[in-house]
Amino acid sequence: MPNWVYVIFLLILVYVVISILLYFLQDYLMFKPEKLPKDFLFQYEHQEIEEYNVETRDGAVLNGLRFKAQQPKGIVFYLKGNSKSIKGWGKFAVDFTRHGYDVLMVDYRGFGKSTGRRTQKAIKRDMQVIYNKIKENVDEKYIILYGRSLGSGFAAKLASMNNPRMLILDAPYYSLSKVAKKYIPFMPLSLLLKFPMPTYKWLQYVNCPIHIIHGTDDKLIPYRTSVKLSKIKPSLTTLYTVIGGGHKNLNTFESYHKMLGDIITKRPEKVDLKGSSIHVKHNAKV
Numbered sequence: 001m002p003n004w005v006y007v008i009f010l011l012i013l014v015y016v017v018i019s020i021l022l023y024f025l026q027d028y029l030m031f032k033p034e035k036l037p038k039d040f041l042f043q044y045e046h047q048e049i050e051e052y053n054v055e056t057r058d059g060a061v062l063n064g065l066r067f068k069a070q071q072p073k074g075i076v077f078y079l080k081g082n083s084k085s086i087k088g089w090g091k092f093a094v095d096f097t098r099h100g101y102d103v104l105m106v107d108y109r110g111f112g113k114s115t116g117r118r119t120q121k122a123i124k125r126d127m128q129v130i131y132n133k134i135k136e137n138v139d140e141k142y143i144i145l146y147g148r149s150l151g152s153g154f155a156a157k158l159a160s161m162n163n164p165r166m167l168i169l170d171a172p173y174y175s176l177s178k179v180a181k182k183y184i185p186f187m188p189l190s191l192l193l194k195f196p197m198p199t200y201k202w203l204q205y206v207n208c209p210i211h212i213i214h215g216t217d218d219k220l221i222p223y224r225t226s227v228k229l230s231k232i233k234p235s236l237t238t239l240y241t242v243i244g245g246g247h248k249n250l251n252t253f254e255s256y257h258k259m260l261g262d263i264i265t266k267r268p269e270k271v272d273l274k275g276s277s278i279h280v281k282h283n284a285k286v
Contacts, residue, residue, distance in 0.1 A: 027118060030176075030195060032083035033111040040113065044090055047097065053113075054133060060116025062126055064106035067093035074142030074165065075102040075134060076264075077158075079127065079151030085112030092251060099264055101144065106130050120195045127154050131162060141165050144264060147172065149221070149247070153197035160205035168211045168263060171247055173221045174200050174228055203232045210237040211263045213256065215245020 042049060048068040055061050065086055076096045080089045086105040093103040108123055109116035116122065134143060143164040147155025152172035159167040173179050176197040203210065210233060214226035223241070230239040240259040242250050250256045 027194070030082060031108075031110070031118065033108075034083070034085040034087065035110070036085055036087060036112045038113055040087070042087060042090065044093075047090075047093060049090075054129060056116065056122075056126060056129060058116065058122070060109055060122070060126070061114060062106055062109075062116075062130065063113035064104060064130065065090055065093075067097050067103040067105070069097040069100050069102050071100065072102045073100045074144060075104060075138050076144045076146050077131065077134060077155075077164075078103055078105045079145070079147045079155045079158075080105060080108075081149035081151060087112065095251070095257065095260060096146075096264065099261060101264065104130070104134065120197065123154060124157055127158055128161065131158055144168065146170065149173075150197075153199045153202070156199045156202040156206065159208060159210075160202040164208055166209040166211060166263070167206055168213065168260075169199075169226075169229070170213050170250065171215065171218055171221055172199055172212060172226060172229060173197070174225050178225075179221060200229060200232060203229060206233060206236070208236070209268060211240065212237060213240045213242065213250065213259060215242040215247065215250055215253075217244055218247045220247040 042051060042065060044067075050066045050068065052064045052066065053061055054064070063086075067090065078089070078093070078096075080086065086107050089105055093105065096103045106127075107114040109118045109126065116126075131143075140163045144166050145155045145159050145164045146168045147153065148170040149172075152169040153176070155167060155169065156172070158164075176195050177193055210230075212226045212230055214221075214223050216223045226239055230237045240263075242253050242256050242259070245253055245256065
């Protein structure tokens with residue numbers, strides 16, 4: 001066998017092995033769950049909580065917490081990121097309860113006390129089940145969807161299939177395929193990825209106000225991603241920029257809290273363009 005044939009064969013073999021490993025290990029690489037015992041007791045300072053368990057049609061159990069505000073104006077369904085459990089994520093509920101909104105957080109399958117096999121289809125179905133449970137007691141005009149990082153895709157999908165008051169995306173991705181391509185551009189990701197999560201496709205079908213918050217120094221999901229997403233439904237979308245914000249520290253910026261407060265407490269106002277310069281064309285010769 002000529003040497004060049006051997007080299008090509010070896011390269012193909014390595015490529016196939018990497019592809020197989022990527023396919024079977026991607027759940028481990030993508031998700032960093034924290035598992036909790038069934039008798040774990042959730043505790044938060046100055047927060048009134050209620051724990052829920054919802055069983056799905058395939059026998060999985062979804063564990064969640066409702067953080068209660070006094071005389072709530074509505075409810076925020078908070079879809080968290082890809083790590084830990086709601087034990088830690090629950091600390092962010094105060095950012096909404098202090099404005100008078102209940103917060104519901106749910107652990108994805110295999111996180112916290114939740115059980116079941118994780119697939120993109122299963123989690124999408126799970127989140128719709130939870131949304132339907134919320135609708136049993138709360139009118140949709142009082143439901144806010146908040147998706148953080150990984151959760152932004154699931155939140156966008158939910159908003160595309162329902163009619164919440166608004167959708168808030170925190171450090172969202174265009175698609176997980178795009179994120180993965182940045183690190184492994186040579187792999188056939190369309191065939192390998194179990195969680196392609198095409199947020200950009202789902203946003204096309206969202207009909208409620210869309211608010212996108214992103215930090216300019218986000219190294220994991222670049223700020224330009226949100227600029228691109230904001231152009232999908234420009235008439236419904238507002239992009240909020242946290243100068244200097246990274247992927248995991250937006251809550252440490254005062255500007256983030258001001259933006260969030262404005263988003264959930266202020267009613268949208270129609271801009272009166274009468275007498276403005278909106279139709280004036282700039283003359284380059286002047």
